[in-house]
Amino acid sequence: MSDFEIPHSITITRPDDWHLHLRDGATMANVLPDTARQFGRAIVMPNLKPPVTTVAQAAAYRERILAALPQGLDFEPLMTLYLTDNTSPDEIIRAADSGFVHAVKLYPAGATTNSDAGVTDLAKCYKVLETMQEVGMPFLVHGEVTDQDIDLFDREAVFIERVMRPLRKDLPALNIVFEHITTKDAAQYVAEAEGPIAATITAHHLLYNRNEIFKGGIRPHYYCLPVLKREEHRLALVTAATSGDERFFLGTDSAPHAQGAKEAACGCAGCYTALHAMELYTEAFARAGALDKLEAFASLNGPAFYGLEPNKGTITLKREQWTLPADLPFGDSKLIPLNAGETINWKMV
Ligand SMILES: NC(=O)N[C@@H](CC(=O)O)C(=O)O
Numbered sequence: 001m002s003d004f005e006i007p008h009s010i011t012i013t014r015p016d017d018w019h020l021h022l023r024d025g026a027t028m029a030n031v032l033p034d035t036a037r038q039f040g041r042a043i044v045m046p047n048l049k050p051p052v053t054t055v056a057q058a059a060a061y062r063e064r065i066l067a068a069l070p071q072g073l074d075f076e077p078l079m080t081l082y083l084t085d086n087t088s089p090d091e092i093i094r095a096a097d098s099g100f101v102h103a104v105k106l107y108p109a110g111a112t113t114n115s116d117a118g119v120t121d122l123a124k125c126y127k128v129l130e131t132m133q134e135v136g137m138p139f140l141v142h143g144e145v146t147d148q149d150i151d152l153f154d155r156e157a158v159f160i161e162r163v164m165r166p167l168r169k170d171l172p173a174l175n176i177v178f179e180h181i182t183t184k185d186a187a188q189y190v191a192e193a194e195g196p197i198a199a200t201i202t203a204h205h206l207l208y209n210r211n212e213i214f215k216g217g218i219r220p221h222y223y224c225l226p227v228l229k230r231e232e233h234r235l236a237l238v239t240a241a242t243s244g245d246e247r248f249f250l251g252t253d254s255a256p257h258a259q260g261a262k263e264a265a266c267g268c269a270g271c272y273t274a275l276h277a278m279e280l281y282t283e284a285f286a287r288a289g290a291l292d293k294l295e296a297f298a299s300l301n302g303p304a305f306y307g308l309e310p311n312k313g314t315i316t317l318k319r320e321q322w323t324l325p326a327d328l329p330f331g332d333s334k335l336i337p338l339n340a341g342e343t344i345n346w347k348m349v
């Protein structure tokens, strides 16, 4: 699409974020309005410290989110449970009956931020997974093996062979979301798989490849997990997201960390994009000449997978340049958003 063919504005059904970290307490109060301005709902990740492992904890967390929501913002948090080796089938039944727990999340132990309490061996969870399959509870998967002998950049592809294929063979009717996919291997696997599987894709994995982490020096705000990959993988993700295929939908994986935790000798993984998520996705779709596919990806495919109605109302993004703030308040620290201080091309009205 040449520049003059790109429209000056685009209006779509109000989108949802199907993968979001809101944290808790004062920092949650800081970041929540950014998401609530852009999205009608969000799947809220349970990797708090300690993690959200029970329906009772999810109910309390949901109340804290709603209490922190500024007046006038209409936003529904969709809660999740953090799967551990000790999660019981009864907890899954309670979750399904709750009406507000929409999924259960797999963090392979040691894979990412706050995953220490995660699953050490999925074989220990088969009773729980069978129950999830029976009651139709979606299983959200951080799809990376944690084996230190496997190259960091290969951990998602190896996960498909070692974990995803056997799991789906054993439990073919389990609803699975392959979260924040980053490789052509995962995009291809999901596109071709039989049965109920989908994938979320972040804005940063659509816009950047791994060079971004090392441009002119090490740039910690581009470090997330799964880590950015080669250009060929980015291109495959753009193809999947803009294909209109209902298996692919929006999940920002916006993951705020205090400035000092990112800019450190051993910095945390996670990119903060909630402030300008729809602007970034719109840029990625515009560059691909696929703005007509943005609504399916951002607003329709996700609700269909989760058995929910799309949101009422619309949002509009204008082609208008604006400069992101250098930092944002984050409890008693600061939060550096992705693209801090940079000028971007779209602005939500
Ligand atoms: N994506 C990240 O790099 N970090 C996430 C955890 C996760 O989604 O894996 C976080 O909670 O900080």
Ligand SMILES: [Zn+2]
Pocket: 112, 142, 179, 180, 225, 226
């Ligand atoms: Zn993850």
Ligand SMILES: [Zn+2]
Pocket: 019, 020, 021, 045, 253, 255
């Ligand atoms: Zn995440």
